[in-house]
Amino acid sequence: MNPFSDSPAETIAALGEQKLLTRIRRWLGSAMPAAPHGMGDDCAVLPAPRGTGRRRAALVTVDPVIYGEHFDAAIPPRAVGQKLLSRNLSDLAAMGGSPDAAVVALALDPRVRLDWLEGFYRGLAATARRHAVPLVGGDLACHRGGLVATLTLLGRAAGPRVLTRAGARIGDFIAVTGVLGGSLASGHHWRFTPRLAEGAWLAARPEVSAMMDLSDGLGKDLHALTPPRARPALFEDLLPIRRGHDLRAALGDGEDYELLFTLRGEPAAARRLVMAWRKKFPRVPLTVIGRLEPASAPGAGTIDLSAHHGFEHFG
Ligand SMILES: [Mg+2]
Known part of the structure; x- marks a missing residue:
């Protein structure tokens, strides 16, 4: 069978990345754990092998x-x-x-x-x-x-806890490291330093509820941290945008390689974490950019993420 086709309807591009992932899950079936x-x-x-205690x-x-x-x-x-x-x-x-x-x-x-x-x-x-x-x-x-x-x-x-993308709840704050957008034009896409120490530090903080790295653009990647029946409410004037770039770039450009995470608790707890961060990582910006709201909330004054799709593989 020729793996390639010139008729668009038969191709993976027509299906799109999200639906393709769903198909792959189905094809793999029980061979792939959740x-x-x-x-x-x-x-x-x-999973750590049985009988290995504290591994x-x-x-x-x-x-x-x-x-x-x-x-x-x-x-x-x-x-x-x-x-x-x-x-x-x-x-x-x-x-x-x-x-x-x-x-x-x-x-x-x-x-x-x-x-x-x-x-x-x-x-x-x-x-x-x-x-x-x-x-x-x-x-x-x-x-x-x-x-x-x-x-x-x-x-x-690095510590007792692995931090996954699941775990955020309505009411959690949304925070991001570094600055966003313009990765290609600035050379950041190959010059960046992976946030290993920062990720390990955040995973050790119990108020951090979910985390991922930004590879396809905030506007797309944030959906992966958003639980069902929730909606991310982001505020444009809070977003840390790379100098010379705009909101569109901050939401839609890929390859930021920054950490995006959610924070449980009261505003005072979020402030305490930001203060501790600044002592520990004085050269790396950390910004609270919004909060998870119920999907039914009016969302006035927040960014309309449906207008920003991020990077689509096979597009
Ligand atoms: Mg990633």
Whole structure:
């Protein structure tokens, strides 16, 4: 069977990403456990083997960088290696994890330049050393016409708790690290530092109720943290927008690689967390940008998220 089709109705693009994920869940059936042990969170959580007492939950995540999709000829090869590991570390940070090891699979056109590949590996190695991630193996395959590098990252909870995307409730505050939007234009998409220490710190705070990292844009990703019958009420004047960019960019641009999380409790508790954060991470902004409201609330003065879709894979 030819896996490709020129008739749009037969393709995955016609179905769209969300419905495709639903199909994949159905095809996998009972072979795939429910989130967070299967699909649906930033990392899969592997239950600790029985009889191991105080062992911390193991985490695993996988993400590629693809020539023409995630980087192009304008990006130095070292930066591509750095980005590949960093975006996986960002997924680990999103669950309060710390890394154990990584494996890398490359699919390469035979015409790939040797000096490009050297730069890639040197960038990857430098980032691995910085975050103490041993690169323990991988695979090389031939892929005529393309260049795909996929990294699988293994880790474990940095503390007693793994923080998932589920757990937010109506009334929780919504908060975000860093600044949003303009990732491509600013070079942030390959220069960012994954928020590992920050993610571990947040996972250890009992008032943090759910967390994820921002990869497809706040306007799209926030739905994953929003429980049924709730609606995120965000305020434009609170959003930390990258200088030179606008609301549209902050909601719709992908690849922010910041942490998005919800906070339970009274406004005073949220203020205390922000004060403690500023002492601990004085160089990383933390901003409360809104709150989860009942879906039936009027929402006056809040951002209409239905107008901002974020990054659609296969679009
Ligand atoms: Mg993620």
